[in-house]
Amino acid sequence: MQTFQFYNPTRIVFGPGTVPHLSTLVPAEARVLVHFGGASAEKTGTLAEVRAALAGRHVEEFGGIEPNPSYETLIRAVELIRRDGLDFLLAVGGGSVIDGTKFVAAAVPYVGDPWEIMLSRGAKVSAALPFGTVLTLPATGSEMNDGAVISRRESGDKLVFSSPLVFPRFSILDPAKTVTLPPRQVANGIADSFVHIVEQYLTYPVDGRVQDRFAEGLLQTLIEIAPQALAVPDDLDTRANLMWTATLALNGLIGAGVPQDWATHMIGHELTARFGIDHARTLSIVLPSLLSVQREAKREKLLRYAERVWHLTEGDEDHRIEAAIAATRAFFEGLGIKTRLSDYGIERGEIEAILAQLKAHGMTKLGERRAITLEVSRAILEGAW
Amino acid sequence: MQTFQFYNPTRIVFGPGTVPHLSTLVPAEARVLVHFGGASAEKTGTLAEVRAALAGRHVEEFGGIEPNPSYETLIRAVELIRRDGLDFLLAVGGGSVIDGTKFVAAAVPYVGDPWEIMLSRGAKVSAALPFGTVLTLPATGSEMNDGAVISRRESGDKLVFSSPLVFPRFSILDPAKTVTLPPRQVANGIADSFVHIVEQYLTYPVDGRVQDRFAEGLLQTLIEIAPQALAVPDDLDTRANLMWTATLALNGLIGAGVPQDWATHMIGHELTARFGIDHARTLSIVLPSLLSVQREAKREKLLRYAERVWHLTEGDEDHRIEAAIAATRAFFEGLGIKTRLSDYGIERGEIEAILAQLKAHGMTKLGERRAITLEVSRAILEGAW
Numbered sequence: 001m002q003t004f005q006f007y008n009p010t011r012i013v014f015g016p017g018t019v020p021h022l023s024t025l026v027p028a029e030a031r032v033l034v035h036f037g038g039a040s041a042e043k044t045g046t047l048a049e050v051r052a053a054l055a056g057r058h059v060e061e062f063g064g065i066e067p068n069p070s071y072e073t074l075i076r077a078v079e080l081i082r083r084d085g086l087d088f089l090l091a092v093g094g095g096s097v098i099d100g101t102k103f104v105a106a107a108v109p110y111v112g113d114p115w116e117i118m119l120s121r122g123a124k125v126s127a128a129l130p131f132g133t134v135l136t137l138p139a140t141g142s143e144m145n146d147g148a149v150i151s152r153r154e155s156g157d158k159l160v161f162s163s164p165l166v167f168p169r170f171s172i173l174d175p176a177k178t179v180t181l182p183p184r185q186v187a188n189g190i191a192d193s194f195v196h197i198v199e200q201y202l203t204y205p206v207d208g209r210v211q212d213r214f215a216e217g218l219l220q221t222l223i224e225i226a227p228q229a230l231a232v233p234d235d236l237d238t239r240a241n242l243m244w245t246a247t248l249a250l251n252g253l254i255g256a257g258v259p260q261d262w263a264t265h266m267i268g269h270e271l272t273a274r275f276g277i278d279h280a281r282t283l284s285i286v287l288p289s290l291l292s293v294q295r296e297a298k299r300e301k302l303l304r305y306a307e308r309v310w311h312l313t314e315g316d317e318d319h320r321i322e323a324a325i326a327a328t329r330a331f332f333e334g335l336g337i338k339t340r341l342s343d344y345g346i347e348r349g350e351i352e353a354i355l356a357q358l359k360a361h362g363m364t365k366l367g368e369r370r371a372i373t374l375e376v377s378r379a380i381l382e383g384a385w
Numbered sequence: 386m387q388t389f390q391f392y393n394p395t396r397i398v399f400g401p402g403t404v405p406h407l408s409t410l411v412p413a414e415a416r417v418l419v420h421f422g423g424a425s426a427e428k429t430g431t432l433a434e435v436r437a438a439l440a441g442r443h444v445e446e447f448g449g450i451e452p453n454p455s456y457e458t459l460i461r462a463v464e465l466i467r468r469d470g471l472d473f474l475l476a477v478g479g480g481s482v483i484d485g486t487k488f489v490a491a492a493v494p495y496v497g498d499p500w501e502i503m504l505s506r507g508a509k510v511s512a513a514l515p516f517g518t519v520l521t522l523p524a525t526g527s528e529m530n531d532g533a534v535i536s537r538r539e540s541g542d543k544l545v546f547s548s549p550l551v552f553p554r555f556s557i558l559d560p561a562k563t564v565t566l567p568p569r570q571v572a573n574g575i576a577d578s579f580v581h582i583v584e585q586y587l588t589y590p591v592d593g594r595v596q597d598r599f600a601e602g603l604l605q606t607l608i609e610i611a612p613q614a615l616a617v618p619d620d621l622d623t624r625a626n627l628m629w630t631a632t633l634a635l636n637g638l639i640g641a642g643v644p645q646d647w648a649t650h651m652i653g654h655e656l657t658a659r660f661g662i663d664h665a666r667t668l669s670i671v672l673p674s675l676l677s678v679q680r681e682a683k684r685e686k687l688l689r690y691a692e693r694v695w696h697l698t699e700g701d702e703d704h705r706i707e708a709a710i711a712a713t714r715a716f717f718e719g720l721g722i723k724t725r726l727s728d729y730g731i732e733r734g735e736i737e738a739i740l741a742q743l744k745a746h747g748m749t750k751l752g753e754r755r756a757i758t759l760e761v762s763r764a765i766l767e768g769a770w
Contacts, residue, residue: 001400001622001625003399003400003401003403005398006396006399007395007396007397008394009393009394011391011392012390012391012641013390014386014388014389014390014641015386015387015388015642016388017388018388207622207625207626209626209630210602210603210626210630210633212602213599213601213602213605213606214598214602216598217595217598217599217602218595218598221598224594225594237386238592240386240642241386241592241593244386245594245595256397256399257625
């Protein structure tokens with residue numbers, strides 16, 4: 001096992017009907033700004049529940065935080081907060097709203113150009129407004145970690161920052177809030193969580209036995225519940241398992257003390273940037289091909305994955321690895337997610353342009369051993385076509 | 386899954402050679418009291434490392450915190466801290482030293498008789514000194530939770546308290562610090578952790594899939610590593626896995642959202658109180674018999690345990706349950722821990738006296754459904770004889 005630090009102070013309040021806990025979780029004297037995304041927060045009644053729980057406090061609202069939240073939108077929230085002297089944020093939504101709230105929380109007290117927060121990857125954050133979240137979409141894990149992805153439309157940048165100062169103070173995880181989600185978002189959330197787990201698991205062995213078992217347990221849970229989660233939206237037990245799995249997939253626990261390989265995310269980001277493909281779908285395109293191309297580097301863990309997650313024990317090693325990768329692809333396809341670039345109408349000739357983007361963004365040494373060069377990425381993209 | 390809250394702000398610093406991190410983890414201006422137990426902290430060099438890391442700070446030391454830490458000892462630390470105006474505690478040792486430190490941390494600012502903290506089970510704690518730990522013995526999980534067991538020799542009490550104010554600020558988990566432990570303590574630590582996990586897992590199903598998988602993963606890890614942990618003390622990879630497993634066994638995670646059954650601990654406490662048997666050994670005596678007596682109440686989870694933890698899939702259900710309970714007993718015996726009251730020279734006639742103790746302590750409705758009455762405890766003790 002590798003040396004590590006693990007720290008996660010976010011309070012999780014989990015279960016159907018837990019939104020009213022806001023009345024005690026938000027400080028009584030707080031001047032609150034509620035962040036949300038589109039119209040669904042209003043239509044589903046979640047905002048009404050939030051308003052009821054915060055009755056009697058000074059509460060303002062800021063809607064319109066978009067998927068892949070933008071600096072341009074968020075900076076308007078920063079101005080509003082400074083103008084009105086607000087001091088507590090509440091994100092109501094999924095990963096985009098929560099990520100955006102993290103940036104706003106850090107930007108409000110920042111002295112200087114807030115974009116420096118992103119350029120420093122969070123290193124320059126020395127203070128942040130406190131905030132909580134009401135999660136409505138299980139997927140990104142942002143509700144229990146200290147990272148965020150922010151885009152800047154003007155420059156076309158999409159950057160990541162993290163800081164221990166932007167852990168949510170609390171996150172309310174109410175599985176009943178997920179029953180009205182469109183099936184496409186549920187499928188995307190399952191795929192996103194699955195890939196988060198794999199990226200902290202399928203590297204090389206360091207005798208991190210607990211981390212392996214936990215990762216395998218989360219993957220097995222997703223595989224077990226995915227059909228029911230899609231077919232029966234109001235099965236709250238299943239949605240509860242999905243929600244808790246998605247949170248634990250990226251709260252720092254399963255990645256503590258083991259190598260990680262975020263190449264699938266990095267390559268996937270370029271596909272979203274260039275073609276506007278949903279984030280989770282880009283991961284489902286890249287991962288099977290990446291595992292195939294990296295099969296020697298990941299050999300031991302792929303064999304473990306085949307046996308423990310997919311129960312593949314027949315045939316020789318290469319056959320079992322092949323079968324595990326095929327099962328991974330079939331899992332995504334079973335969610336209704338196409339797994340090949342060609343399925344999205346992308347020409348093979350585009351691969352060079354994607355590689356140029358990777359190069360421009362410095363993504364030339366990816367993976368757990370920094371061995372995924374542009375040439376390896378080319379093979380991955382060709383295999384994904 | 387049941388509604389739950391999960392909150393755990395302890396920072397874990399994990400790995401060989403991490404004790405020097407104290408120099409940044411302990412605030413520079415802190416006036417520190419280092420708590421420890423017996424002579425081993427000095428002999429092994431751990432105290433010397435701690436002193437080196439804290440060089441330049443005001444540091445005092447308080448040794449002699451005993452196994453099953455006593456109010457009588459701890460109150461002397463409280464007096465010392467108040468007299469010398471100390472403001473940060475550092476526990477160097479195992480669960481007893483850490484538990485004792487939690488009590489001292491809460492007692493120092495307490496207005497009134499500090500024993501009220503125990504009588505209120507922690508409800509009366511409204512402030513506590515900050516403290517960190519350097520763990521030397523993987524077993525109790527106290528390094529990453531907010532509970533403590535404190536004894537009072539004068540009255541014969543052994544009480545539990547918890548408060549979110551006594552989570553350690555940080556815990557240093559250095560597996561190299563465990564290599565000098567006597568084998569008996571290592572075996573006890575493995576058994577203690579195993580039972581902690583079982584008590585949060587073997588109840589009745591509530592579709593807590595992640596919790597089940599995590600509990601099973603921790604149990605499988607203990608089963609895999611126990612022989613090596615005992616046979617090769619300086620195998621740091623194995624000791625690392627043991628240390629992290631023991632911490633995760635009782636940090637609130639696997640018990641969040643699922644029923645729990647702490648009857649084994651409650652009955653075991655009486656055996657320690659009356660006969661002085663090591664805590665972990667009392668658990669190893671009680672658990673197999675409890676599972677046998679409670680086999681109908683725990684039927685579904687016992688079958689899952691048999692299949693997933695012990696890979697028992699042959700024969701009918703009763704046979705598989707029987708085999709899983711036998712495997713549990715054999716696991717403890719394999720650690721060198723005897724699992725029957727008669728092995729410890731206890732007469733069968735003592736059972737009535739143990740039951741009288743349980744009654745006197747109000748332990749008349751134990752278990753996940755409060756269905757372990759004194760009559761059921763009698764059957765458990767008779768089965769354990």
